[in-house]
Amino acid sequence: MFSLATRRSIRLLHTEAGAAVAVPPPRGDIKDVNDFLTKIGRGCNEFSDKFESWDALFTSNSEVMRAELGIPTKHRKYILGWVEKYKQGSDLHAIGTSQKKKW
Numbered sequence: 001m002f003s004l005a006t007r008r009s010i011r012l013l014h015t016e017a018g019a020a021v022a023v024p025p026p027r028g029d030i031k032d033v034n035d036f037l038t039k040i041g042r043g044c045n046e047f048s049d050k051f052e053s054w055d056a057l058f059t060s061n062s063e064v065m066r067a068e069l070g071i072p073t074k075h076r077k078y079i080l081g082w083v084e085k086y087k088q089g090s091d092l093h094a095i096g097t098s099q100k101k102k103w
Helices: 004-014 033-040 044-050 054-059 062-067 073-087
Strands: none
Touching: 033 044, 033 054, 033 073, 044 073, 054 073, 062 073
């Protein structure tokens, strides 16, 4: 249907790095970055001082969180997952980690 070069061009246009990121306003009892990170749990609130603003939290990607902010992988993935859920309108709640059963 499309040549390989055309498909690559379409892909590059589709994933352009300069695309605008929708930043949702704080809602409910979430007023700032610290409230957001505290509500999702797993000790993420220790990274609240690394984000300058609400916009910085919602526009940071994994690379920025790793290289510039020094956030470990597990926390990065967890925070980014909740950022996306929040953008889609989900309410925040902590999700505990599973513990291995001792026999």
